[in-house]
Amino acid sequence: MLAPVAGKNRQTVYATLRRKVLTMELPPGASLSENELAAALGVSRTPVRESLILLAEEGLVQVFPKVGSFVSRVDPVRVADAQFLREAVELTALDDLPVVLDPDLLAELGDNLRRQDQPGIDLEDFFALDEEFHLGLLKLSGHGAAWATVSNAKGHLDRARRLGLHDATPPAVNAGQHRAIFDAVRAGDITEARSAMRTHLRAVFDDVERIRESNPELFASNDGSTPVRRNVVVWD
Amino acid sequence: MLAPVAGKNRQTVYATLRRKVLTMELPPGASLSENELAAALGVSRTPVRESLILLAEEGLVQVFPKVGSFVSRVDPVRVADAQFLREAVELTALDDLPVVLDPDLLAELGDNLRRQDQPGIDLEDFFALDEEFHLGLLKLSGHGAAWATVSNAKGHLDRARRLGLHDATPPAVNAGQHRAIFDAVRAGDITEARSAMRTHLRAVFDDVERIRESNPELFASNDGSTPVRRNVVVWD
DNA sequence: CGACAGACTCTTGTATACAAGTAACCGCAC
DNA sequence: GTGCGGTTACTTGTATACAAGAGTCTGTCG
Numbered sequence: 001m002l003a004p005v006a007g008k009n010r011q012t013v014y015a016t017l018r019r020k021v022l023t024m025e026l027p028p029g030a031s032l033s034e035n036e037l038a039a040a041l042g043v044s045r046t047p048v049r050e051s052l053i054l055l056a057e058e059g060l061v062q063v064f065p066k067v068g069s070f071v072s073r074v075d076p077v078r079v080a081d082a083q084f085l086r087e088a089v090e091l092t093a094l095d096d097l098p099v100v101l102d103p104d105l106l107a108e109l110g111d112n113l114r115r116q117d118q119p120g121i122d123l124e125d126f127f128a129l130d131e132e133f134h135l136g137l138l139k140l141s142g143h144g145a146a147w148a149t150v151s152n153a154k155g156h157l158d159r160a161r162r163l164g165l166h167d168a169t170p171p172a173v174n175a176g177q178h179r180a181i182f183d184a185v186r187a188g189d190i191t192e193a194r195s196a197m198r199t200h201l202r203a204v205f206d207d208v209e210r211i212r213e214s215n216p217e218l219f220a221s222n223d224g225s226t227p228v229r230r231n232v233v234v235w236d
Numbered sequence: 237m238l239a240p241v242a243g244k245n246r247q248t249v250y251a252t253l254r255r256k257v258l259t260m261e262l263p264p265g266a267s268l269s270e271n272e273l274a275a276a277l278g279v280s281r282t283p284v285r286e287s288l289i290l291l292a293e294e295g296l297v298q299v300f301p302k303v304g305s306f307v308s309r310v311d312p313v314r315v316a317d318a319q320f321l322r323e324a325v326e327l328t329a330l331d332d333l334p335v336v337l338d339p340d341l342l343a344e345l346g347d348n349l350r351r352q353d354q355p356g357i358d359l360e361d362f363f364a365l366d367e368e369f370h371l372g373l374l375k376l377s378g379h380g381a382a383w384a385t386v387s388n389a390k391g392h393l394d395r396a397r398r399l400g401l402h403d404a405t406p407p408a409v410n411a412g413q414h415r416a417i418f419d420a421v422r423a424g425d426i427t428e429a430r431s432a433m434r435t436h437l438r439a440v441f442d443d444v445e446r447i448r449e450s451n452p453e454l455f456a457s458n459d460g461s462t463p464v465r466r467n468v469v470v471w472d
Numbered sequence: 473c474g475a476c477a478g479a480c481t482c483t484t485g486t487a488t489a490c491a492a493g494t495a496a497c498c499g500c501a502c
Numbered sequence: 503g504t505g506c507g508g509t510t511a512c513t514t515g516t517a518t519a520c521a522a523g524a525g526t527c528t529g530t531c532g
Contacts, residue, residue, distance in 0.1 A: 009485080034514070044487040049514085050289055057290060066493045066514055081381040084332075085325065088382075092324035145317040146324075153385050245515080270484070280517040285484085302484055302523045 013041055014051035021060050021071055022155065023124075024163050028218045032061060032069040060155050073220040074160050076212065082154040083205045087198065089150050090134065093141040094193050097185065101140055109136045109182055116175040126171045127162065133178055137185065160208045163215065169207055177203065249277055250287035257296050257307055258391065259360070260399050264454045268297060268305040296391055309456040310396050312448065318390040319441045323434065325386050326370065329377040330429050333421065337376055345372045345418055352411040362407045363398065369414055373421065396444045399454065404443045413439065 017037070020026040037048045052069055055061040059078055063069045115121075116129050135147045177200040184193035212219050253273070256262040273284045288305055291297040295314055299305045351357075352365050371383045397404060413436040420429035448455050 033512080035512085038487095045514095046486050046488090050286065053286055053289065054293060057293065063514075064494095066512095067495080068513055077381060081379070081385075084328070084379050085382055085385055088324040088328035089321065092320070092328065096320075143317075143320050145313060146321055149317075149321055149385060149389050269482080271482085274517095281484095282516050282518090299484075300524095302482090303525080304483055 010047040010050050013037075013043060013047045014054055016041070017048075017051050017055060018058075018060070021055065022158055022162070024159060026071050027163075028071050028073040028159070030071040032071060034069065058152060058155055060159075072156075074156050074212075074218055075220045078153075078156045079160065079205075079208055082150075082157045083201070085153050086150050086157075087201050089143075089146050090137065090197055090201065091194050093138050093143045093146070094185070094190055094197060096141040096143065097188075097190065097193075098140075098142070099188075101186070105136060105140050106186065109133065109140070112136065113175065113179055113182060116171065116178060119172075121171055123162075123171065126174075127158075130174065130178075137181070140185070157204075157208060160211050160218070161204070163211060163218065169203055174200070174203075246283040246286050249273075249279060249283045250290055252277070253284075253287050253291060254294075254296065257291065258394055258398065260395060262307050263399075264307050264309040264395070266307040268307060270305065294388060294391055296395075308392075310392050310448075310454055311456045314389075314392045315396065315441075315444055318386075318393045319437070321389050322386050322393075323437050325379075325382050326373065326433055326437065327430050329374050329379045329382070330421070330426055330433060332377040332379065333424075333426065333429075334377070335424075337422070341372060341376050342422065345369065345376070348372065349411065349415055349418060352407070352414060355408075357407055359398075359407065362410075363394075366410065366414075373417070376421070393440075393444060396447050396454070397440065399447060399451065404447065405439055410436070410439075 017026070017032075026032070032052060034045045034048050034052065037052075038045045041048065052061055052063060056063050056069075059075070060072055061069055062072050112129055112133050116126065116133070131151070135144060138144050138147050177196065180196040181193055181200060184190075184196050253262070253268075262268070268288065270281045270284050270288065273288075274281045277284065288297055288299060292299050292305075295311070296308055297305055298308050348365055348369050352362065352369070367387070371380060374380050374383050413432065416432040417429055417436060420426075420432050
């Protein structure tokens, strides 16, 4: 059951639905009836429908005319695409690092890393710090604006990571990789920074592959056929 | 005046409006009243509105509640962002080129280059070939899917290029740069390919800067202030 | 002549009504 | 039991009605 939201505008509905999809509260395959969502959120179909159109544009939702709307399964092709895009952007950004690094951003990143190292850290908190860390690195090279594109493209990747908590690399290991990148960046060793970043991103990608093997039902088939339509309605 | 479209569905309306914005038929600052567009296209407000929402998400349109919707001015920040993204993706893709290149794709690229070399080629045709060429290079390295993201992000860049035809690098020069990239790729010289690609993309970026100097009214101010709202209605 | 107030028009945002089609379900015939 | 046909409920797509605010224009008053 979805709780009604405060504001009844489209932005709120969109943000709510997007969050629920990304956090797997609405898992892949879940049915997203415009009428049901509108009733549950206490608004009319219009803002719900417009939100679904945007989510469909991001690939997080699939709309089948006259049939229904469903949360997308994780598409391996899109995951690989996001992985490549992310590597390309984050590695190239390292090449553009200025000689003198912004001390404020450096301090922020250092603080971020310290928080990542907290033992028993909540996974949602860790993901948030992870996002912030990578965004911070991009800002350091003056390409913070590119994060929006990367973030948008890697929606599928994130969903898989959030789900397969068991099979994923533990936060402590990720935090260690983050620190390796950060140390190399601070030392001005671009080559080492690139290497560490590549190792880190590849590890994330491998996580997704492991998750896929243990939770195949959340992934789309990769045989190039038409996407699955009728799905189990997992929600409620 | 906009001619009515064949199909009355949203996809058609969206494609029509997007094309008119990208080709500058609807120039930056043009007013986009949902009612007017609906009447002109022979549909209701609904598909028009949904199309405008998508275009706004791409940054091609700005919507001011209770005031109006307008074609966005070219935003230098977004242009630089798209430039960085494009460089990152296309250069990184070159690193991933396989040892043995797909002969079909090579033939396609060669044919494309021949068509680019036609003297007195129409500029719209050249832009189409340009797109196809860069997409082909990405396909060659197995990352064709990334083009969608690049293409989406570089909307602002394309608009500027299409407009400032006078100040832009002539097609023949661009075609020459394309051929230099292609030759290096075919020869397996990744370093040279990267160099040629960088030169080419930087030239495109410089074009935009020249266009900006001669057509400042089409660009948003880069002082970080709020975007211009009331604009000259260029259309009709 | 200038400034201010109010009406009016136009805008987007939201809610609702209608249209068209799909798929599931139920009952009947065999 | 099994297969088939019709009905029914539900889906998205589109059109329209209503709401609320912003901006302009005009008339009036000082």
